[in-house]
Every structure is written in structure tokens, then in C-alpha cells.
Amino acid sequence: MPSASASRKSQEKPREIMDAAEDYAKERYGVSSMIQSQDKPDRVLVRVSDLTVHKADEVVWVRARVHTSRAKGKQCFLVLRQQQFNVQALVAVGDHASKQMVKFAANINKESIVDVEGVVRKVNQKIGSCTQQDVELHVQKIYVISLAEPRLPLQLDDAVRPEVEGEETSTSQAVFRLQSGICHLFRETLINKGFVEIQTPKIISAASEGGANVFTVSYFKNNAYLAQSPQLYKQMCICADFEKVFCIGPVFRAEDSNTHRHLTEFVGLDIEMAFNYHYHEVVEEIADTLVQIFKGLQKRFQTEIQTVNKQFPCEPFKFLEPTLRLEYCEALAMLREAGIEMGDEEDLSTPNEKLLGRLVKEKYDTDFYILDKYPLAVRPFYTMPDPRNPKQSNSYDMFMRGEEILSGAQRIHDPQLLTERALHHGIDLEKIKAYIDSFRFGAPPHAGGGIGLERVTMLFLGLHNVRQTSMFPRDPKRLTP
Amino acid sequence: MPSASASRKSQEKPREIMDAAEDYAKERYGVSSMIQSQDKPDRVLVRVSDLTVHKADEVVWVRARVHTSRAKGKQCFLVLRQQQFNVQALVAVGDHASKQMVKFAANINKESIVDVEGVVRKVNQKIGSCTQQDVELHVQKIYVISLAEPRLPLQLDDAVRPEVEGEETSTSQAVFRLQSGICHLFRETLINKGFVEIQTPKIISAASEGGANVFTVSYFKNNAYLAQSPQLYKQMCICADFEKVFCIGPVFRAEDSNTHRHLTEFVGLDIEMAFNYHYHEVVEEIADTLVQIFKGLQKRFQTEIQTVNKQFPCEPFKFLEPTLRLEYCEALAMLREAGIEMGDEEDLSTPNEKLLGRLVKEKYDTDFYILDKYPLAVRPFYTMPDPRNPKQSNSYDMFMRGEEILSGAQRIHDPQLLTERALHHGIDLEKIKAYIDSFRFGAPPHAGGGIGLERVTMLFLGLHNVRQTSMFPRDPKRLTP
Numbered sequence: 001m002p003s004a005s006a007s008r009k010s011q012e013k014p015r016e017i018m019d020a021a022e023d024y025a026k027e028r029y030g031v032s033s034m035i036q037s038q039d040k041p042d043r044v045l046v047r048v049s050d051l052t053v054h055k056a057d058e059v060v061w062v063r064a065r066v067h068t069s070r071a072k073g074k075q076c077f078l079v080l081r082q083q084q085f086n087v088q089a090l091v092a093v094g095d096h097a098s099k100q101m102v103k104f105a106a107n108i109n110k111e112s113i114v115d116v117e118g119v120v121r122k123v124n125q126k127i128g129s130c131t132q133q134d135v136e137l138h139v140q141k142i143y144v145i146s147l148a149e150p151r152l153p154l155q156l157d158d159a160v161r162p163e164v165e166g167e168e169t170s171t172s173q174a175v176f177r178l179q180s181g182i183c184h185l186f187r188e189t190l191i192n193k194g195f196v197e198i199q200t201p202k203i204i205s206a207a208s209e210g211g212a213n214v215f216t217v218s219y220f221k222n223n224a225y226l227a228q229s230p231q232l233y234k235q236m237c238i239c240a241d242f243e244k245v246f247c248i249g250p251v252f253r254a255e256d257s258n259t260h261r262h263l264t265e266f267v268g269l270d271i272e273m274a275f276n277y278h279y280h281e282v283v284e285e286i287a288d289t290l291v292q293i294f295k296g297l298q299k300r301f302q303t304e305i306q307t308v309n310k311q312f313p314c315e316p317f318k319f320l321e322p323t324l325r326l327e328y329c330e331a332l333a334m335l336r337e338a339g340i341e342m343g344d345e346e347d348l349s350t351p352n353e354k355l356l357g358r359l360v361k362e363k364y365d366t367d368f369y370i371l372d373k374y375p376l377a378v379r380p381f382y383t384m385p386d387p388r389n390p391k392q393s394n395s396y397d398m399f400m401r402g403e404e405i406l407s408g409a410q411r412i413h414d415p416q417l418l419t420e421r422a423l424h425h426g427i428d429l430e431k432i433k434a435y436i437d438s439f440r441f442g443a444p445p446h447a448g449g450g451i452g453l454e455r456v457t458m459l460f461l462g463l464h465n466v467r468q469t470s471m472f473p474r475d476p477k478r479l480t481p
Numbered sequence: 482m483p484s485a486s487a488s489r490k491s492q493e494k495p496r497e498i499m500d501a502a503e504d505y506a507k508e509r510y511g512v513s514s515m516i517q518s519q520d521k522p523d524r525v526l527v528r529v530s531d532l533t534v535h536k537a538d539e540v541v542w543v544r545a546r547v548h549t550s551r552a553k554g555k556q557c558f559l560v561l562r563q564q565q566f567n568v569q570a571l572v573a574v575g576d577h578a579s580k581q582m583v584k585f586a587a588n589i590n591k592e593s594i595v596d597v598e599g600v601v602r603k604v605n606q607k608i609g610s611c612t613q614q615d616v617e618l619h620v621q622k623i624y625v626i627s628l629a630e631p632r633l634p635l636q637l638d639d640a641v642r643p644e645v646e647g648e649e650t651s652t653s654q655a656v657f658r659l660q661s662g663i664c665h666l667f668r669e670t671l672i673n674k675g676f677v678e679i680q681t682p683k684i685i686s687a688a689s690e691g692g693a694n695v696f697t698v699s700y701f702k703n704n705a706y707l708a709q710s711p712q713l714y715k716q717m718c719i720c721a722d723f724e725k726v727f728c729i730g731p732v733f734r735a736e737d738s739n740t741h742r743h744l745t746e747f748v749g750l751d752i753e754m755a756f757n758y759h760y761h762e763v764v765e766e767i768a769d770t771l772v773q774i775f776k777g778l779q780k781r782f783q784t785e786i787q788t789v790n791k792q793f794p795c796e797p798f799k800f801l802e803p804t805l806r807l808e809y810c811e812a813l814a815m816l817r818e819a820g821i822e823m824g825d826e827e828d829l830s831t832p833n834e835k836l837l838g839r840l841v842k843e844k845y846d847t848d849f850y851i852l853d854k855y856p857l858a859v860r861p862f863y864t865m866p867d868p869r870n871p872k873q874s875n876s877y878d879m880f881m882r883g884e885e886i887l888s889g890a891q892r893i894h895d896p897q898l899l900t901e902r903a904l905h906h907g908i909d910l911e912k913i914k915a916y917i918d919s920f921r922f923g924a925p926p927h928a929g930g931g932i933g934l935e936r937v938t939m940l941f942l943g944l945h946n947v948r949q950t951s952m953f954p955r956d957p958k959r960l961t962p
Contacts (some may be wrong), residue, residue: 011944036899037758037865037891045760081722176677189663196658197665198952199952216699219734241654243564256701413515434962481717
């Protein structure tokens with residue numbers, strides 16, 4: 001096999017690597033010169049996924065990676081991979097291929113990218129190991145377009161995070177295609193509902209919620225911080241009469257948490273909305289948005305879901321319409337009935353959240369529900385108290401498979417009450433002056449919430465670690481690649 | 482006028498503020514109690530934009546801000562504003578309103594949010610000062626929902642950046658609605674073209690392009706940096722066979738540039754794409770994406786464009802299909818003909834870019850064009866050299882109204898050539914080892930580019946400062962709100 005630094009010739013005149021005088025196929029294989037946009041050939045490249053019996057007996061060009069190769073006497077079987085699809089290709093000594101060409105093909109490093117010309121042939125017996133089971137490609141020409149070095153480096157390995165040899169690439173492709181779909185469905189749904197997308201700054205002059213868990217940035221001669229949430233900015237847009245806004249962007253948390261569901265940088269899908277009379281108007285919009293995402297994924301991403309399920313089997317995600325809404329006190333009653341001792345104003349621990357998820361699934365047959373009316377004591381100062389019960393608040397979390405994916409609330413839009421609640425929480429008013437002042441010039445009642453993209457992806461697919469649903473995860477110990 | 486801290490009663494029993502015994506309308510006005518989601522009334526609120534002659538003589542409820550108020554004897558004219566729409570409302574002493582009620586209405590602070598019940602009445606003479614010119618609202622009830630303090634603070638003023646009294650709110654709404662549209666059209670177009678949206682990390686362990694102009698972050702016990710570009714991550718996704726990717730997210734530049742077009746944090750619309758044989762395949766996709774954005778804006782956002790034009794008049798944005806592509810040497814010839822002296826390998830200065838934009842507009846009647854084949858000497862080390870001319874490169878910028886909005890190139894996908902080019906640029910190989918290693922395992926030829934969202938918004942609308950198209954601009958001197 002020639003090395004990557006070997007000299008190259010033009011694509012149509014591949015380099016000879018064997019005893020040329022003997023080789024009647026010498027023009028039919030080799031390492032192409034680097035593609036530097038020398039030419040604009042009118043050659044059409046066919047997608048591997050399009051190689052079916054409909055193309056039987058056609059001569060096609062395909063660009064794909066060498067997934068595996070296996071030489072056997074006068075022939076060599078390659079599996080050619082393109083994204084999540086692959087096809088078997090056969091190079092056999094005969095009219096088109098010489099024994100040197102078969103040897104060349106057999107020696108191409110795995111993962112190299114090749115251009116192959118071949119005839120699509122129907123096979124008698126299905127090829128179980130390939131996605132294209134009914135055909136194989138009889139190779140007439142093969143040129144290496146980009147040569148892979150002999151092994152994958154740790155770093156790239158890391159990025160695709162394999163768990164089962166051979167399946168990792170397809171799984172990874174499927175996970176992130178589905179994640180792209182979540183973002184698309186989120187925005188599509190909200191834009192149809194009349195929301196406006198906003199862009200909020202990530203470098204801020206003061207820590208959003210009092211200063212804990214915030215990353216510091218050197219900003220010219222001063223310090224600045226990385227935003228822990230776009231909440232203040234979403235609320236300012238509501239005060240500026242945008243009425244319904246959303247944003248998608250990075251959220252930063254300097255928490256030294258090393259769990260399956262915490263990242264120091266994650267993607268927040270954030271919503272904020274003015275309502276007329278009751279924050280349930282907002283809760284219903286958010287829940288419906290999630291339902292539209294679930295339905296869209298199940299409709300448009302079945303292939304991806306099945307690909308992931310092959311490596312990580314899991315029950316299909318279940319949800320109700322309309323979404324189940326439980327009040328916190330009802331959840332407490334269910335937990336107590338199951339033997340858990342908890343105070344009325346105590347927050348849910350992670351194990352109790354999971355247990356509650358199981359109890360809800362048993363009773364209501366849903367993996368998605370809203371938990372409403374959290375105790376005021378366990379929520380941030382800006383949460384609107386429940387006017388009917390001073391120990392409750394107009395706040396809610398949403399859960400998927402027993403794990404929290406969204407936290408939200410009606411926000412206090414009255415500067416006087418906001419001041420009172422901040423004092424009650426022992427917050428230094430000077431530090432949140434700008435926040436409180438935002439509401440002094442007429443603020444509509446509003447509510448909102450923030451969704452963690454990696455968690456939604458993980459829980460929808462029944463995976464067990466957000467690092468599987470973040471391409472380049474960031475945690476206290478991990479900052480590369 | 483009651484102060485914000487005045488006691489409140491329930492919405493249906495507004496507080497009396499005058500001599501109650503005399504006031505037959507006392508139940509028909511007042512300051513509502515804070516909306517804490519006490520009730521879910523079935524009252525329907527009508528949009529101001531829906532107040533037309535079709536609703537003549539109907540009784541409607543409207544929630545809006547008091548934009549202006551003017552008392553005149555026994556009546557008070559209010560202009561009620563909802564987003565970019567407004568309507569005249571009349572409170573007149575009569576069956577429904579007492580003189581106390583008229584006085585109450587006249588004294589409501591501007592920008593307060595009110596719920597108004599009124600009859601829609603056709604007017605004989607168009608009301609030129611309102612968007613709803615054919616009707617006015619004869620008020621029967623008026624309750625303050627959220628009271629504004631007497632004046633706008635500097636801070637909020639700042640956020641909406643007024644330039645002409647009264648029009649600023651509508652202009653601001655329109656600018657950012659159109660900006661939301663740019664993001665939507667960008668993604669819609671790319672998803673239809675088969676692109677996958679990716680999320681790239683913003684906290685990185687090493688400076689992307691050698692270390693200059695990068696913000697430093699304290700990351701637990703170490704230092705990290707804010708990403709100046711998602712380019713490395715986009716390219717890694719191409720190496721992982723995603724083929725066509727895009728991302729939208731913040732980009733950070735620690736440049737002490739105080740110009741009309743530089744921000745330290747801006748929103749990047751980034752594209753990267755594997756191609757078959759020629760980087761023009763990618764250039765055409767990017768240019769077509771921008772054309773689809775321009776067409777979509779002109780089709781779906783005429784109202785917003787006209788609203789902005791009212792305050793900031795400008796020529797409609799012109800573009801050709803297919804997009805004009807000029808080579809750098811052609812541009813040089815045009816500039817030299819116009820009297821500019823420039824070397825063949827010299828970069829364009831900002832004034833020369835603008836002049837070129839004018840020359841191109843005169844000659845080709847387009848505000849949008851591609852400048853292709855930049856001198857290799859003025860582009861970053863990872864730019865693919867032109868195989869036919871060693872002084873040129875496979876790189877391009879795109880321009881709107883004579884200002885650069887996108888910079889892109891075919892990237893070198895061969896580790897050996899990449900190493901050579903880095904050494905030629907005097908770059909420490911150790912610092913870019915991870916980058917070079919990304920290409921050792923079979924990389925398809927690829928190209929891409931990054932678009933600045935704020936610049937596209939500014940130049941499409943013919944505005945003159947990116948601070949007008951960033952809700953919360955960040956520059957070396959500005960970090961709030």
C-alpha cells in the first residue's frame with residue numbers, strides 16, 4: 001500500500017504500484033491525486049443507499065469509505081460505507097481486474113475514501129451484514145481519494161464514542177441526526193405558533209443568579225461571566241413586547257458535578273411567553289411543543305431510532321395528548337403510598353424523581369408528564385407564588401422517563417413583589433438591580449422554561465449518559481477535543 | 482394616578498381612586514390586582530391588528546400599552562399600542578364613563594399595559610397617526626394590568642436604541658423579527674438541501690487559530706478559551722461523514738476593534754460541506770442559500786422591511802440568479818481602472834471593498850456577489866492553494882452592499898500539505914497537532930464558510946451599524962445589559 005506521502009498522479013492516470021509491464025489493468029486503480037478542484041468532471045456519484053435492484057446491471061460510480069476488506073484467492077470483498085449505509089463490493093481477477101488490482105484493493109487501509117466504478121448485480125442470497133442486502137457491486141475501477149492511516153486515533157475514537165465495534169459510526173450518525181431533528185421540530189413548531197427567535201449574549205457583566213457556579217472570562221481589562229441562562233434576556237424581550245420568544249444556544253454551568261446528566265456546557269432550548277390570565281396557557285404551549293417534537297421524531301426519524309435501538313435496545317417513548325399534568329401534592333401522595341417519607345415542602349431527590357417516573361408510567365402509561373405547583377420554598381426568588389396557597393408556587397418541571405428535562409415558572413413581573421421575594425431569599429438587591437428595573441415600565445404577565453437538548457435526546461432514545469448525546473461533551477474533567 | 486405600590490383589588494372589582502359616592506362608573510376602571518394566575522376567565526382578547534371595519538360595532542377586549550394620551554375637556558384620546566400596531570381609543574363622559582374615569586384614563590403613565598373593553602367604531606376620516614386607520618375604540622372599561630413608572634430608564638432605552646422618537650419601538654420589533662426570519666430561512670433552506678444541524682462547543686482547551694484575539698476563561702483549576710469559530714468542529718463532522726453540516730451560535734473575538742461592523746460576540750451562521758470534485762459545488766450551495774434568504778425576506782417580511790425603511794430609508798436589496806461570481810484578478814482590474822493602485826497579492830482594504838461594491842453595482846446591478854480566488858498570501862494556512870496558479874487559492878468572500886458578510890474556502894484535507902502550509906506560515910505545529918491529526922483517517926474534500934448574522938441583517942436593511950441589529954451588543958466598551 002502506498003503511503004500518504006507517496007507521489008500522486010492525476011485521477012485518470014492512477015499510479016502504478018506493481019510490475020506495470022505485466023499489469024493489463026494498471027489504468028483501472030491507484031491513488032488519485034489530491035482533489036484540489038482541478039477539474040469539474042461530469043461524473044455522477046450514486047448514493048450507496050440508492051444501490052438497489054432498481055439499478056441492477058447499471059454501471060455506477062460510488063464514493064464511500066472502505067469499511068472492511070477480505071481477500072480470498074483471486075478475489076477481494078470490500079464493504080463500502082457511506083454514512084449509515086453500506087454495500088458489498090467484489091474485485092475479482094477477470095477482464096477488468098488483474099491480480100495486482102485485487103491485491104491493491106485488499107491492501108487499502110480501512111476508513112480510506114475511494115471512488116469505485118462497478119456494475120450493480122442482484123445477488124441470490126441476501127447479504128445480511130450490509131444495509132444494501134439485495135445487490136453487490138462488481139468493481140471495474142477503484143481509486144483512493146483520501147487515504148486513512150492504519151488505525152483510528154484515540155481522539156477521533158472519542159468523538160464518536162464507540163461501544164460496540166462496527167456499529168458505533170451508524171449509531172453516532174443516527175443520534176446526532178435525530179438531535180438535529182429535535183432542534184428543527186422545536187423551531188418549526190414555535191414559529192408556527194407565532195414565536196420569534198432571539199439571540200441572547202453569552203458574555204455578561206454580572207452573574208445571572210447571584211454568582212455561584214459561574215465561569216469567569218477575562219474581558220479586556222475587566223472580568224466578565226458566561227451566561228448560566230438566557231432568562232433575563234428572554235424576559236427583557238417580553239417586556240419589549242415580543243410576546244413569544246425562543247432561543248437555542250449554549251448554557252454554561254461551572255458546577256463540579258460528575259454525573260450521567262450534567263455537562264458544564266450544554267444546549268438550552270428556551271421559551272418565554274406573555275400570557276393573558278393564567279400561566280397554564282404557557283404550560284400548554286410548551287407541553288404541546290414537546291409533543292410535536294415526539295410525534296415528529298417518531299414520524300420522520302424511524303430509521304435513526306431503529307439504528308440506535310439496535311445497539312441500545314429500549315422501549316418506544318410513550319406520551320399522552322393532552323399531556324398529563326400532576327400537582328406536586330399528588331406526586332407526594334403517590335410517593336408516600338410507595339413508602340417514601342417526604343415533607344410537604346421538600347424537593348424531589350433524583351432517586352425519588354425516578355421512582356415517581358415509574359409510578360406514573362404504571363398508573364398513566366406515559367413517559368412524559370408535567371409536575372406542577374412546586375413548593376415555593378424550593379424554587380428561585382423570581383418564581384410567582386401561588387395566590388391561593390402561600391406555600392405553593394406557579395412553577396413546574398417536565399419529565400421524560402423519570403428525569404427532569406425542563407424547569408419553568410410564571411415569573412414575578414411586579415418589581416415590588418420581586419424585591420420582597422429577593423429579600424426573603426437573602427439576595428443582595430444591588431446585584432439584581434438591573435433585573436428588577438426591567439419590570440418597572442409595564443411588564444405583561446409571563447412564564448417560560450428551559451429545556452436541555454442533550455437530555456431530551458438521551459431520554460427520548462433511552463440512552464443513559466448525556467455524553468452519548470453531546471458530540472463534544474464538556475465536564476469538569478473534559479475539555480477536548 | 483395610583484403608585485405601583487398602591488393596594489390592589491381583584492380585577493373585576495377595580496380600586497376606586499376618586500370620590501366613590503359620586504362616581505357611577507366606579508366599577509368600570511382601576512388598577513387590577515397583579516395577575517398571579519388566580520383565574521382562567523374565558524374572556525377573549527382581540528389583537529390590535531385585527532381591529533378593522535370588519536369588527537365595526539362589536540364589543541371587544543384588547544390588551545395593549547398606552548402609547549400616548551391626550552385629555553381634552555370631557556374626553557381623553559389614547560393611542561393603544563400592541564407590537565408594531567396601534568389604534569386610537571376614546572374615553573368620553575357619557576353612559577359608560579364618568580368624569581372621574583376620563584381623568585383616570587388621562588393620568589395612566591405612558592407604556593402601562595391596560596385591558597380595555599370597547600366598541601369598535603368606523604371613523605369618517607382616516608386616522609393617519611395609527612396603523613388601524615379606519616376604526617377607533619369607544620372605551621367602556623379600562624383596567625391597568627401593569628403600571629409603568631413615569632419614564633423609561635436609560636437602560637431600556639439603550640436596548641431598543643431609539644433614533645426617532647415614537648418610531649423606535651416598531652423599528653426595533655421589525656429589525657429583530659426580520660433577523661429571526663433570516664435564521665429560519667437559513668435553516669429551512671439547508672435542511673431541505675440535506676444538511677444536518679450540529680452543536681459545537683464554545684469552551685475550548687486551545688485557541689483555534691494560534692492564540693491571538695481569544696478570550697480566556699477560568700475553567701475550574703485551569704484556563705480555557707472561547708471559540709473564535711466552529712470551523713474545527715465542522716470539519717471534524719465532515720471527517721465523521723456528516724457530509725453537509727451547519728450551525729448557528731455565538732462566535733467570540735477578543736479584538737479591540739471599535740467600528741460600525743465589529744462585535745466581540747456575534748452570531749455565526751456556519752456551513753461546511755464535502756464535495757465531489759470542485760469547491761464551486763459548495764460555493765453554489767452557499768450562494769443559493771443566501772439567495773433563498775433574500776427571496777424569503779422580500780416575500781414574507783415586506784411589512785417589517787417597510788417599517789424599517791420608514792425610519793431608515795434605503796434602496797431595495799438587489800441580487801442576481803445565479804449569483805455573480807467575480808475572480809479576484811477581475812476585481813483588481815476594475816479597481817485599477819477606477820484609479821486604485823494595488824498589488825496582485827494585496828488584500829482589499831475596507832474602502833476598496835466599498836468602492837468595488839459600487840463598481841459592481843454599476844456594472845452588474847447587484848448588491849450581492851462572490852469574490853473568488855483570493856491571493857493565497859492573504860488567507861489562513863488551511864486554505865487550499867489553487868492547483869493551476871500557486872499565488873491563488875480556492876477561497877472566496879461574499880459581499881452585500883460592498884461589505885463582507887462571509888469568508889470561506891476549500892480547506893486542505895491532506896495532513897502533509899496542511900503541515901507544509903502551517904510551517905510556511907510560521908505556525909507552531911505542536912499547537913495545531915489535533916487539527917492536523919483530524920485528517921489522518923480519510924477526509925473527503927470539503928469547503929465551507931461563516932456568515933455574520935448581524936451583518937446580513939444590517940446590510941439587507943441598509944442600516945449602518947451592527948449595534949442596530951444586535952439586541953444586546955458586545956464590544957470592547959459595552960457589556961450591558
